[in-house]
Structure formats: C-alpha cells, structure tokens
Amino acid sequence: MSIQLGDIAPDFTQESTQGTINFHEWMEGKWAILFSHPKDFTPVCTTELGEVAKLKNEFEKRNLKVIGLSVDSLEDHKNWSKDIEETSGQKLNYPMLADVDRKVATLYGMIHPNADNTLTVRSVFIIDNNKKVRLILTYPASTGRNFREILRTIDSLQLTDNYKVATPVNWEHGDDVIIVPSISDEQAKEMFPKGWDAKKPYLRYTKQPG
Numbered sequence: 001m002s003i004q005l006g007d008i009a010p011d012f013t014q015e016s017t018q019g020t021i022n023f024h025e026w027m028e029g030k031w032a033i034l035f036s037h038p039k040d041f042t043p044v045c046t047t048e049l050g051e052v053a054k055l056k057n058e059f060e061k062r063n064l065k066v067i068g069l070s071v072d073s074l075e076d077h078k079n080w081s082k083d084i085e086e087t088s089g090q091k092l093n094y095p096m097l098a099d100v101d102r103k104v105a106t107l108y109g110m111i112h113p114n115a116d117n118t119l120t121v122r123s124v125f126i127i128d129n130n131k132k133v134r135l136i137l138t139y140p141a142s143t144g145r146n147f148r149e150i151l152r153t154i155d156s157l158q159l160t161d162n163y164k165v166a167t168p169v170n171w172e173h174g175d176d177v178i179i180v181p182s183i184s185d186e187q188a189k190e191m192f193p194k195g196w197d198a199k200k201p202y203l204r205y206t207k208q209p210g
C-alpha cells in the first residue's frame, strides 16, 4: 500500500552523512522535506543538492528541516559532497541518507521498477510538524526539481492550516487568496473584516491574512 496524503510518515533509522538518524526524532517537532535522487556523481542531482543547500535560510524561516536520500554509500556521499561544494559554492548543510539496503526507499515507494529497477526516482515528501504527509511529488531522473515551487507549496500549506483560505492557481506568497466554500458570508464578515471580492458566490478573493 503506497503512502498517501494524511498518513503518518513512516519512521526509520538509517545512516547519513550526519550520523545515524531516527527520522521521527530527527524532525524535532518541525516540518520536513524528505527527497530522493537517483544517483551520486550525476549532473542533475549535483545541481539540485547545491540549490537545496543554498535555500537553508528559507527552510529555517518555515520551521522546516531537509533530508536527502540515495541508495549510494556513505563514502560516495562524502566524496560527492566535495563536488557539490565546488560547483555550487555551497557546503552541504543537511544530512544525506545512505540507503544502501534500500530500506527507506522501499518504505516510501521511491523505487519505480518500470522507470528503473534499482535507482530511486526524484521523490519529494513534505511532512508537517505532526508527522503527517502533506504533499508528494514524483519526478523522473532526467528532470531536475524546482525547489522554489516546493517552498511555494509549503507557504500554501502553512497558510491554509492557519486560516480558512485556499490558494488559487499560480499563487505566490502575498497574493490574494480564496475564502474556503465551507465559510458562509456571515462567518466571513467576522474572519475577513477587510472584505472580499466575490467573482461567484463560491469564488471569493480576499487579501492574504496574517
């Protein structure tokens, strides 16, 4: 049975570049991004891992920790991290799981045999501070991910957890949002005192709260 949104993220203990990690303990009550890449010493992965290191401040602002994974060895991860630092100008500042026995990859369904029998695809799991899986992305090996888009989805998740709103197409932090349909106009008057623009009775735009 594959992992679905709303499930508790499966716990595991595995070796990493920052020592043995028990996932649930490591999260420390924060949000987490768990992401896999197909292989060490490959070009697309090299760009992705450098970019993730550069976004450390953005992750911290969102009370979030990041952890990477491939089925390569700890020694490979350590050697490769020198190349990542050299090419991106940024030291790896988050742990990389060395999932040689594929324990975590199997637990999280990161190996898609019809794409590749042994390597992990580019999976992303966003997990909230209650350890619930909130978003799952799966990219093929040949397509590098857009981590700015991943930050955008975290902004949407954290905003919509706190207010009775949803975020419309192409929404970016600061843009207008949509009042959720379960809120009546009566209730909305109290929750959104600045008002709203009703394009339809069920499509009510309001300023981003908070």
Ligand code: BEZ
Pocket (backbone or CB within 6 Å): 038, 039, 042, 043, 044, 045, 046, 141, 142
């Ligand atoms: C890459 O990261 O460049 C890559 C990895 C596996 C297959 C193709 C590309």
